[in-house]
Amino acid sequence: MLLENYKINELNQESLQDHQRKFGLVASSVKNLDEVIQKLMDFQIAIPSWALGTGGTRFARFSGGGEPRSLEEKIEDVGLLHALNGSSGAISLHIPWDIPQNPKAIKALAAQYGLRFDAMNSNTFQDQPGQQHSYKFGSMQHTDKAVRKQAVEHNIDVINYGIELGSDSINVWLSDGSSFPGQLNFRKAFQRTLECLQEVYAALPDNWKLFVEYKAFEPNFYSMTVGDWGQSFNYATKLGPKAYTLVDLGHHLPGANIEQIVSLLLMEGKLGGFHFNDSKYGDDDLTVGSINPYQLFLIFNELIEGMNARGMNHATDLGWMIDASHNVKDPLEDLLQSVEAIKIAYAQALVVDANALEAARESNDVVQAQELLQEAYRTDVRPLVAEARLRAGAALQPFQAYRNLKVRDQLIKERGLKTVATGL
Ligand code: AFD
Ligand code: MN
Numbered sequence: 001m002l003l004e005n006y007k008i009n010e011l012n013q014e015s016l017q018d019h020q021r022k023f024g025l026v027a028s029s030v031k032n033l034d035e036v037i038q039k040l041m042d043f044q045i046a047i048p049s050w051a052l053g054t055g056g057t058r059f060a061r062f063s064g065g066g067e068p069r070s071l072e073e074k075i076e077d078v079g080l081l082h083a084l085n086g087s088s089g090a091i092s093l094h095i096p097w098d099i100p101q102n103p104k105a106i107k108a109l110a111a112q113y114g115l116r117f118d119a120m121n122s123n124t125f126q127d128q129p130g131q132q133h134s135y136k137f138g139s140m141q142h143t144d145k146a147v148r149k150q151a152v153e154h155n156i157d158v159i160n161y162g163i164e165l166g167s168d169s170i171n172v173w174l175s176d177g178s179s180f181p182g183q184l185n186f187r188k189a190f191q192r193t194l195e196c197l198q199e200v201y202a203a204l205p206d207n208w209k210l211f212v213e214y215k216a217f218e219p220n221f222y223s224m225t226v227g228d229w230g231q232s233f234n235y236a237t238k239l240g241p242k243a244y245t246l247v248d249l250g251h252h253l254p255g256a257n258i259e260q261i262v263s264l265l266l267m268e269g270k271l272g273g274f275h276f277n278d279s280k281y282g283d284d285d286l287t288v289g290s291i292n293p294y295q296l297f298l299i300f301n302e303l304i305e306g307m308n309a310r311g312m313n314h315a316t317d318l319g320w321m322i323d324a325s326h327n328v329k330d331p332l333e334d335l336l337q338s339v340e341a342i343k344i345a346y347a348q349a350l351v352v353d354a355n356a357l358e359a360a361r362e363s364n365d366v367v368q369a370q371e372l373l374q375e376a377y378r379t380d381v382r383p384l385v386a387e388a389r390l391r392a393g394a395a396l397q398p399f400q401a402y403r404n405l406k407v408r409d410q411l412i413k414e415r416g417l418k419t420v421a422t423g424l
């Protein structure tokens with residue numbers, strides 16, 4: 001446990017005075033300041049287990065050193081992130097990559113770091129060693145009932161692992177679809193997939209949620225069987241009240257208005273949560289906020305408006321998760337940057353003058369509406385995010401602390417340079 005020998009607050013001394021000055025400046029302009037800080041403290045983002053190591057592309061994987069070699073080490077890494085930023089209090093597992101050999105011990109280890117298990121992720125996009133039926137032509141859409149049965153059984157296994165770990169949701173992303181015109185009967189693919197999802201849904205405990213994640217393309221490049229928000233919403237509606245749509249920011253065609261999609265899914269009570277990342281061309285899985293931070297802010301603006309309209313708890317009523325893949329960065333530094341970007345966008349959206357914005361909209365005052373949004377977006381809310389960390393007993397500047405502690409060097413010393421692929 002890397003951080004046992006470090007007192008986080010000792011890391012803050014050198015910058016505490018500077019922070020207090022900056023915080024004082026921005027705090028004076030924020031109404032209900034303590035409520036905003038508390039919301040920021042409560043807001044936790046789940047870390048995907050597969051993002052703790054170097055990802056790679058279909059062309060190559062250039063692994064770094066000191067990456068986790070086991071589920072225990074993945075939990076340790078998320079525990080380290082959470083100790084530094086006070087905002088990564090959950091880990092999302094991917095089965096079979098993260099099958100817990102001893103669930104009780106794994107659950108206890110996570111609790112030691114203050115972590116809970118967020119959504120479980122199933123995998124019917126790869127054939128595993130010894131698997132009886134191949135997913136080459138899809139899983140839940142497959143023409144062969146035996147393949148569909150295998151996919152359903154795998155998802156039910158994933159639910160059972162999650163129950164043992166205290167998770168309460170499963171995310172189903174299907175790579176199913178077609179690569180060429182004529183390959184697939186779209187109606188049959190939809191109906192077969194729905195029947196399989198209904199069997200998985202029937203296995204859900206009462207307090208569980210099932211997220212149906214859509215994606216416009218990749219690995220199929222002509223059609224996807226859960227290809228857009230409308231298809232996902234259709235499945236989720238037909239499945240029932242425990243099924244929701246999961247929005248992965250990288251899963252849209254270029255130019256899609258994601259903030260509008262989010263607003264309408266929220267209106268229907270069918271928004272399950274997010275996989276946060278950023279992208280310029282496709283499912284690039286880049287660091288959150290690194291390409292289009294304004295879109296991220298606009299999404300949060302719709303989320304807060306929609307959640308407040310439904311009396312929802314921002315921190316607990318939706319699934320907040322990063323889903324990214326790192327190829328050239330230290331995975332932990334990338335994740336620290338991603339969590340910070342999410343918190344900043346959330347804080348900016350929290351300081352929007354919502355009443356004035358609605359009044360501007362109702363009077364068709366287009367310029368004033370834009371001014372109000374940009375006023376919030378251009379507010380430097382980083383001291384608010386830092387204050388929330390400070391009050392949570394975390395580091396004032398997590399990234400700097402990570403560097404000052406030379407964490408990666410320590411992990412390389414502890415785990416060596418050789419790393420094993422840990423997922424995507
Ligand atoms: C890939 C898919 C999808 C899924 C993730 C984890 O595109 O986003 O949620 O893997 O399975 O990124
Ligand atoms: Mn995803």
Ligand code: MN
Pocket residue numbers: 248250251283323
């Ligand atoms: Mn993806």
